[in-house]
């Protein structure tokens with residue numbers, strides 16, 4: 153979401169004036185209706201205070217907005233492909249569905265054509281689109297910090313609730329009664345590199361990831377299955393602590409993350425993550441360096457895998473590990489963020 157007030161004012165003006173030269177520059181999420189639009193949408197314009205501006209359609213989807221039926225922000229202006237319309241509508245009818253080959257065949261749509269068309273026009277594949285919409289719905293209550301789950305926990309669950317479906321598909325069904333299952337709390341943190349999700353109990357932080365990270369859904373699933381936990385929206389001390397520390401980190405005033413962490417992984421993964429924490433800010437290591445430091449010089453591939461399995465972005469600095477040839481290598485949160493983090497840390501030295 154765009155927070156800069158001047159930028160927001162500029163975009164709002166463009167929205168009211170339906171300026172076509174802002175097409176593709178921003179999307180507007182309307183909090184009063186839950187839809188997102190392109191700048192030139194013919195519908196009545198929302199009030200300024202109900203507008204949230206996004207740079208990409210994917211960001212608007214992850215923030216739980218659905219595409220507007222009138223301006224169809226997921227189609228090129230004046231060029232609505234039937235296939236795209238069919239697929240977007242299918243998702244709205246069943247946003248929780250995970251798409252498989254047979255689902256495309258049932259609609260007589262070629263999966264690879266769908267992938268190409270979506271990618272070309274919206275910068276994401278259809279499956280990524282479906283995932284962003286699904287995650288957006290699941291994250292909705294986390295983003296708004298809604299108390300709804302707590303109310304439902306107290307009053308017993310309506311099993312037909314669509315909310316429960318969208319949310320529990322990813323976050324685990326909260327217990328219908330207070331029993332001995334573990335509860336973790338999840339919160340939405342806006343950072344200058346985009347929104348993050350933090351998951352913690354009362355004592356430790358378990359997960360910190362960018363909301364648009366590829367594989368986040370599986371990561372959350374793995375976490376809650378391993379811990380036999382359900383995740384509900386809320387705040388805990390570690391979440392408040394990491395939020396403060398991230399603010400300081402982005403301002404360049406943080407010396408060390410002190411929020412207590414809970415690392416969920418194999419022994420080897422845990423050892424790799426401990427190594428990562430030894431890399432000082434402003435420096436980098438290669439995957440081979442990490443393997444050597446662990447006394448297993450041939451295990452650099454395993455080290456790279458463990459690096460990628462890190463669930464505590466920024467705090468466990470997997471972004472400080474690069475290829476031996478000096479290339480940046482991969483990053484779950486996207487290569488642009490890795491680059492930004494490294495140059496931010498370098499300039500703070």
Ligand SMILES: [Zn+2]
Nearest residue numbers: 189193220223
């Ligand atoms: Zn619209």
